[in-house]
Amino acid sequence: MKHRSTLIFSYLPLLLLFASCSAELDAPRPFSGELSFGKYIAVGDGFTAGFMNGGLYREGQELSYPNLLVQQFRLINDIPFNQPLLPENGTGYLKLDSLLRQACDLVPPEPQVHKVPPSPHWKVTLETRPPFHNLAIPGLKIEQTLSATLHLENPFFRNMAQVPDTGGMAYDDWLARAKTDFFTLWLGTENVLNYALKGGESPGSELIKPDSFAYFFNQSLQALLAQDPSTPGLVANIPDVSHFPYFNTVGYLWVNRENCSGSTQPIYIQTSAGVRTAKAHERILLIADSLIHYQQLGLSAARPLPGNYVLDESELLYLRQMTQAYNEQIRLLVEAHNAHLPKARIALVDMYHELGLANESGLVVDGVPITAEYITGGMYSLDGIYPTPRGNAFIANIFIARINAFFKAAIPTINITDYNGVEFP
Template sequence: MNNFKNIFILTAGILSFAACKPEFKKPTATSGTADFSRYIAVGNSLTAGYADNGLYLEGQQNSYPSIIAKQMQQIGGGTFTQPLFTEAQANGSGYVKLTGFNAAGSPVLAPITDQLAVRGVVPIPGFGNVTTYAKYSGDNNNYGIPGMKLLHINYAAYGNLNGYYERLLPGNAGTNSTTYLDYVTAKPFTFFSNWMGNNDALLYAVSGGAGDVLTDKTTFTQLYTLLLSRLTAAGQKGICATIPDVTAIPYFNTVTPALVLASVQKANPTVQAIFINAKSTADVTSTTYAARPATSADMITLTFPTSKIGTPVATPAGNLPYGLTPYTPIENLYVLDANEVALAKDYVNSYNTTIKTVAASKGIAVVDMYSFLNDIKAHGLVVDGLTLTSNYITGGIFSLDGVHLTPRGYAIVANQFIKTINAQYNSNIPLTSVATYRAVKFP
């Protein structure tokens, strides 16, 4: 009898607990104070989904705006259409893939040259040859144009000089006059993301400070103000992103002066330094360069052909080993020297101050990608059970060109945008699952 009584009391207690169990209700979907019915993305190669040194279908499909839009659709966001390459031309501009590693452990990359969307090459007087791509004429929400600077947004001839922009316009190269600013605002929209301005510093940096120039700071401020004024002209809301530290990417942190020197010293221990042709001052107007030994403050590009080190170079003093004497320094295009690094950092910091100030004046959210990506470089990132870093190939975030992102990297970026949008506009866009997106493809 006592046993029966105890069982009765226990059962009653369980039923009572079950009756009081709290209910976990899914939050009501809300866009908060924003309207995501027509979201557009403004920017350059990062916005387009560029990866592995090319624009191709898989990269486009995994662009961060596309990922954001998918998450927006879960709370009532509208359709997001991209100017995708067709399946028959899925390799787009062409790109590179990892085929293995050589005996020294260095990656071996091979170009993809089939199923391209290349339409031809057009000579533009006063400019040079422009590669054009298969035209796209449908609806478009992703206005990412690889290679584009903020400096180009109001330049009427730009549709003739950039094949990625030319493919979106009805005219052929040489006949276009639609500015990018007019193109992206031609159709009404309710929300935007804007990651413009990266190339105003990046193209200078990746050319070793030799093949491009930094956009003037005052000009940058004027154009960014113009861009935000146009994007918010009808009261639209949106999000802007700061420019990453262009010197923190794998493109500049994989092939280091110390690694190159150590490799040389294995064969010739008497070598004490490698030499570079370096900018003499951190004055942006200075064009004076001089040979000197490389230091840890100098950055060698990922594209530097290390096999050139030590090869004979004809000089007035006879044949001397490349990179190992003041008479045969590594050329400018392969090195962002310490003074150029300082310039790039200074201009990026100035651009980011402009971005934050102008966005704040319009009540627009800002996601600080500069701080976020630098924090990953310093400390790594753990998300969805994955440990990620900024390391080349193994880190999982950066693609094979050392500049742009993998699909996993773009998913991480998308989540940062989403977190900032939710915080600014009281929306509840769900985050994406980073683990469902791939990192670098291994053979």
């Protein structure tokens, strides 16, 4: 037996060598395929900028999906990627203190959060200097991209694009100056999100017509391609924001947190047709939770929940129809551009479908769940809208999968367990 054991151990280094060789053969060496990763530009809104936990701050920016993408690109080529980093706390952000257990186990624990104060002068101060490669502006709607007064409406643009007080520069002007070898463009989500966050109530929530959306979107695309129409890139469409936890955490029936009877009561909402009880498929905004709990709004027909805290069935239908209409325009623009080139150079990334898989039924990725559950789902941060670091890693992998398929590349995906969901104290 001793002799046999000796033989086994004498072969062990050789076996390990073969196993190592096999692993190397199974994992292809990273390569860029048809792409040249000399200079990458990211275009978008808050989802691209790294907005997280209700604010834009240093950690969120450094964990934005474009920055995570670049880490994978650098396995092939050590490309530059400079972001317009705000001072450490930036605008301020939400931080989880604890989960307060309720008197009854029928009611989930209530998150206790506090707002980390903003850094002084975040509207006029940056920690890095241009030129920048992440040109994403939180809150940017597609119809604002040609506005020469955007710097007056959006402090992020004024600061990041270094717009002088006299103005005169539009977002698309900024894009046109950015020479690039490869780009990602993900715009339009803030349009539908703005409508949803206001419960579809006017003024201020109006959605532009699909043909107008197509015009502005195409202008941004052409600005990126001004230097070279054959520049390769990825264009992402718009997810169904109604599946975000901000719109799915407060149910249509209210459970009293002070008793364990298990009884529920309907929530009354104000609609354009009058006051009625909410329906199961309608969306009550997360911000309404405290109004119902502490002010008893919505618990009687005499004190209904105001319409700006609810997406009723007609508003929800309109939101989804417009999202699909915008996505159709994006698809047509990508197809039209590729049709004028000898070889297609822009790939469409179907965020509507890919995020829908996680949001509607949930996924298991790298052994961990990715769902739209508030706080525990891993995908969304404390604001219930923008991704966590883990969510950004998941999104980066969606882009990587499309790059590999369309441009015949072999860029390794990210292990999303290397990044946190919501951080617990």
